[in-house]
Amino acid sequence: MSIEFTNAKCEFFTIETDYVKELHSKDTEVFFDNTPDYSNKPYIGILVSSNNYKYFIPLTSAKEKHKRWKNKTKTNYIIYEMIDKSELRPNDIYREFENTDEVKKILAVLEIKKMIPVKDGLYHKVDFSLVSDLSYRDLLEKEYEFCKPLLPEIVKKAQVIYNKQKDSGVVEELHCNFSLLEEICNNY
Numbered sequence: 280m281s282i283e284f285t286n287a288k289c290e291f292f293t294i295e296t297d298y299v300k301e302l303h304s305k306d307t308e309v310f311f312d313n314t315p316d317y318s319n320k321p322y323i324g325i326l327v328s329s330n331n332y333k334y335f336i337p338l339t340s341a342k343e344k345h346k347r348w349k350n351k352t353k354t355n356y357i358i359y360e361m362i363d364k365s366e367l368r369p370n371d372i373y374r375e376f377e378n379t380d381e382v383k384k385i386l387a388v389l390e391i392k393k394m395i396p397v398k399d400g401l402y403h404k405v406d407f408s409l410v411s412d413l414s415y416r417d418l419l420e421k422e423y424e425f426c427k428p429l430l431p432e433i434v435k436k437a438q439v440i441y442n443k444q445k446d447s448g449v450v451e452e453l454h455c456n457f458s459l460l461e462e463i464c465n466n467y
Contacts, residue, residue, distance in 0.1 A: 281442040284325055287434045289427045291321040291405040298401045305463055308455045310337045321405055325437050332396040341372035341385035354392040358425045359383045387422050391437050392454040396464040
């Protein structure tokens with residue numbers, strides 16, 4: 280029985296930290312970090328209408344391992360910008376190319392396989408204009424602009440991942456367990 284994701288919007292949200300912590304306690308594939316600023320972690324909202332779940336796809340910070348990843352796979356997207364090598368800062372994660380001064384600076388990764396269901400009232404839309412840290416605001420805006428044109432493709436991939444797991448009952452390695460998370464969401 281396949282479901283269709285509808286009403287998809289490319290918007291960034293924060294999700295109540297206690298809720299994410301609860302999901303993580305039952306499924307360690309749910310992204311959670313006990314750092315003080317974790318409550319500001321953005322998610323992209325994907326709405327599931329057929330069984331009333333709203334699924335949110337998390338962004339994760341760029342890491343060294345992401346330099347080896349493909350830009351796009353069945354389960355994720357590398358969010359990046361092409362910049363001149365001279366613009367790099369000391370902690371930037373990037374991939375160099377031969378015979379050019381341009382590098383691919385990795386901003387984040389959109390992890391579709393880590394999407395989580397969230398009830399109304401447990402999430403809040405991020406208003407970029409209220410983000411006081413200008414470099415963080417700039418990063419969020421770049422991530423948003425990168426994802427916006429990809430929304431139909433993201434939704435299609437999310438549907439495939441979700442339906443494959445629900446139809447087969449098999450939770451693939453490094454994927455969240457959607458049935459388990461929906462049960463926790465219903466009882467939260």
